[in-house]
Amino acid sequence: MAAARPRHVLITGGSRGIGLAIAQLFAKNAYRCTLISRSEDNLKAAVATLHPLPSYPIPSEQTSAEETQKLHNHTYIPGNITPASTFWSTTSHFGTYLPKPPIRLPSAHPSRIDVVVNCAGITQAKLFTTLADATMDKIITTNLTSLMQGTKFLLRHGYLRGYNRHEEGEQFSPVVINVASLLGVQGGYGAVAYAASKAGVLGFTRALATEYASHKVRVNAIVPGYIETDMTKDLNASELQQRIPLGRFGKPDEIAQAALFLAENQYAHNCVINLDGGVSAV
Template sequence: MSVRHVLITGGSRGIGLAIARLFAQNSYRCTLISRNEHALKTAISTLPPLDPKHSSIPHKYIVGDVSDPAFWMHSVVGQKLILTSNTTETHAGHGLKERIDVLVNCAGVTENKLFLRIGRDKLQGIVNTNLTGLMMGTQYLLRNGYIKSKKDDDENYSPVVINMTSLLALQGGFGAVVYSASKAGVLGFTRALAVELGRSGVRVNAIVPGYIETDMIADLDVPRLEKRIPLQRIGKPEEIADAVLFLAKNQYAHNCVINIDGGLSAM
């Protein structure tokens, strides 16, 4: 049985890194994408190494901006810098050429600012990263055969796209108009793509996190937030990763939208 391969955008920190660590612990080979090469190197060095008896291809990273169309057209297959799980570098291969079992679209940015005060460039940047880049990347990987239709003779291959959205896609947030709109778009994309790809055997699902211990809540009043959450606490990235692994493994999970928010969506 071949080692399963997960590609995670925004995989160098926060929720994306927690997902990578959990998948590596479960014997998935990880490819991480982010704009920060130093953060990627650090992230890769923290992943449990793969058993060389089962895979000669190590965990690796690709540096780039997922919101840039040129990244998907050129950089994904053109980059040669690979960092293996034992932190030795090689220039022997290209950026991405293996089949993908799980695509996790986790890259995202936000801006805590009133809608009338947010600049045009910042507005467009949030939408480009959170929604347009996510769609471009998924389309590129599907069109170019990285994510293949499920074949009857390979029962272990159940390809899945898992999109990271947000509770703010369902509930309005003060100072989060553009972020909320972009994440609501991810939910619409997930549902529509699930209809289009269902017969091919490619599954499409989404996670809806509430407030999670990441850089994105650094400027928020956390004690005040915790009082609003029924479980009275902020979530952990590892708790989101658990749900992503479930969606990857459950082969009947298609068009699933899982809220992980400590009960806040019930308020």
């Protein structure tokens, strides 16, 4: 039996780079995308690049035509997730695009979130002893604390909730996908706080996977190496590529393919996919 609604993916940092590539691939595979980022202009431009969704029947007769249209189009939520406590506790953000919590949506409801991709992050290029405390705090808050608080918000308020695998006539369990970094495993010069934050993302992934398995919510992570994005454009690419066995930076759509795999493979839980062109092996 076909699903009564498109699967719904929420992507932080979804307006560009890896986050946008993930949104574009999920949209091509008939997922409804909700993107979160700071710039509304960038979000509008990003949503405009997403493949339109096919028509789906609405299971509830109480859903209006206006709600039907909103719930079956890609959308976005503008906002700065730092400080994380302010963004995630301001439920008016979500009342505009999603039902306000607390909610207990049935699995067939079109506003249920099936996939959360935590991709928002900022980088660092400064020696640790010269790094201002405020900058260090911002890196940790953006890359790790906000990721944890956002995931907790979605779990506690019922946006992301496990359900019986046969409720919709298909086998699909909700999943959290965290985007970490090679530097969180290997370390990196001039990136101590960034590396620490990304190592924390992997620790969070493993711990939450253990804690939430009984709730029928899967938790996975991707560990990208050097990827062609705005975050790596100022690096010495020619020097770094000599260290990478495959001899090049990765592409955002290659990371997106891993995210789609983690979403759709129902045995992927506490799965950490390393995508770095082999640099971690040398």
